[in-house]
Amino acid sequence: MANSSVGLKRELGLFSVIALAAGAVLGGWLAEAPYWFQLTGAGAAIIFPILAIILIPVGLAFSELTAMLPFSSAVDVWSSSAMNSSTGWATQWMFFLVQVVEPPLVAFIFVTAAGYFVDLSDVVKPLIAIGIMVIWYIVSNFNIDLTGKLAVVFFIVMVGITLIDSIYYFFSGHWELTNITAHGGFFPNGIYGAIAGASALVLKYIGFGMTPTLIQEAKFPARKMITVILAALFIPAVVYMIATFAIGGLAPHNVIAHLSIPEPQLVNSLDMAGIIGLFAIGSGLLYAFTTLMGFWTSSARVLYGASQLRQLPPWFSKTNKHGQPYIANIVVLAFGIFFALFTSTDWVQYIYSLSVVAAGIVYFLVCLSAYRLRTKQADWKRPYRSPAGKPMFVIGMAVSAAITIVGVTLLPASAWVPILIYIVIGVLVPVAMRIYRRRVGGYEPIILTPDDRDVAGAGE
Known part of the structure; x- marks a missing residue:
């Protein structure tokens, strides 16, 4: 099955990556909206563009x-x-947390949608979520071009339905x-809310951060990533x-705030056209599936990239005949199952807070890296080249620090156990790698530079 010489394939066009990124930002709100309204009411409509x-x-x-x-190693490199390889690994491990908790989150959205039609016990829900992730694990091992094409189709359909439903309301x-x-x-909850x-x-904007991990599979120049990132920020802002x-x-x-999936439930309670509620569920599932595709792909590339830098064994950079890092996909599935099993009935707040804290830390370290590398x-x-340079990156660090601090205050008790276990695993990996290097020899960590583009298949 494996062929480490195949490597990642350049099959993603500009619009495919925009669709994956913007779709990942938009994903999940079918079942997440109650949490927004609980925190800050309809003011979320103003918060998104801000x-x-x-x-x-x-x-x-x-x-x-x-x-x-x-490079697909992105925040790591x-x-x-x-700074240094140790900081790179710490950033990458936290970035992996941001990415890998998303597949179980959106899998639970499928479970919530199913609960609209059939009563499901709390025991069955994680099992259904795991089943959905297993299905995507199988699909994830085929050409990434399939993921890109699905993302484009889903993006057009789901945004179109959302706008039509909104006009109807x-x-x-x-x-x-x-x-x-x-x-x-x-x-309604004031300034704190x-x-x-x-x-x-x-x-909801974490999706823009996953796009650099796809750059070694992109058919467009890396300098155009700014177009992808701005699209991933402002298209969802308008839609939201x-x-x-x-x-x-x-x-x-x-x-x-007390509804499980507001749109179809409101359509039903207000005696509006039933087809509108079904459209809302359909588009919501497409959003969720696009998010699942994007973050699963990114999670696997995070592991692939760490292997490029020799912070993980070379197995993680092995690809099958379709150019997919199949061992990394297995690990992503394992972590998805891990977080799904720890997820309770307050799964939205649980995964939101977990992701926000990790994202704030990653954003800070990325802005700090950009700042330091300018010198x-x-x-x-x-x-x-970013306009305003270092002052812009300082602003980015300040924003990131604020995100992290407030995010910690939102962490529910159920989030601390898995996050502590995850941190311990991240600390143990470098220890295990030192033992591995002593056994195999000649596998010291490396740091890629712009001169390594062609060697790593990164291109321009």
């Missing part, structure tokens, strides 16, 4: 570093170059502005703003 703007400095750091060091005769203004306003909501909703405002006008925020490697070619 967050897109606030995250621009972080996106610029990702764009500059991807163009300069276009950036932090290793700016506005003109249904049931949409009332007073559902928003007469029940505490846009931010708005800040908590903004911190939690950062999760319209959809959240449309849903928020159908019922008071405290009603929506440390000032002569390296930067096909894309």
Whole structure:
């Protein structure tokens, strides 16, 4: 099955990566919306575009570093170059957490959607989620071109349905502005709720951060990653703003906060056209599946990239005849099952808070790396250069620190056990690798530079 000489294949076009990234940002809101309304009401409609703007400095750091060091190892090679291999591994391990918790999250969205039609016990739910991940594990071992084509089709269909449904809600005769203004306003929980909501909703933008891991499979120049990242920030911002405002006008925020999947339930309770509710479920599942595809692919590339830098054994960089890192896919499945088994009935808050804290740490280290490399490697070619340079990266670090601090306050008790286990595993991996190197010899960690583009198959 394996053929380590095949390597990753360049089969993803610009729009395919945009569809994967923007689709991953949009994924999951079918069942996650109640959490938004619980935190900050319909004000989420305003928070989404604000967050897109606030995250621009972080996106610029990702764009500059991807163009300069276009490797699937992404945050690992950036932090290793700016600091050292140990920091690179720590950044990569935290980045892997951001990516790998997403597949079980969206798998539970499928479970929630199924619960709309059939009663499911708490014992059965994780098993269904695991079954969905196993199905995608099988598909993930085929050409990535299949993932890219599915992402494009799903993206067009699901965004189209969302806009049609939103327009229907506005003109249904049931949409009332007073559902928003007469029940505490846009931010019924005040400034704290708005800040908590903004911190939690950062999760919805994590999709833009996974795109650099796909750069070795992209058919477009690495300097165009800025286009992908900005699209992944602002397309979802517009869609979320319209959809959240449309849903928020159908019922008071405290009603929506207690629904499991608001759109079809509101359609049913308000006696609107049943087909609209089914469309909402269908588009929601497409969003979820796109998210599953994107983050699964990225998770496997994170492991592949760490193997490129010899921080993991060479097995992780082995690919099958379709150019897929099949061992990395197995590990992603294992972690997906691990987090699915630890997920309880408050799965949305559990995975939101877990991801936000990890993402804030990664964003900070990426902005710090971009800052340090402007001085440390000032002569390296930067096909894309972020405007404002170091001051922009300082702003990115400040934003990232705020995200992390607020995210920690949202962590439920159920999140601490798996995250501590995960950190322990991350500490033990370098120890195990030292033992492995003594056994095999000649496998010391390396740090890739712009001169290694062709050697690693990264190209321009």
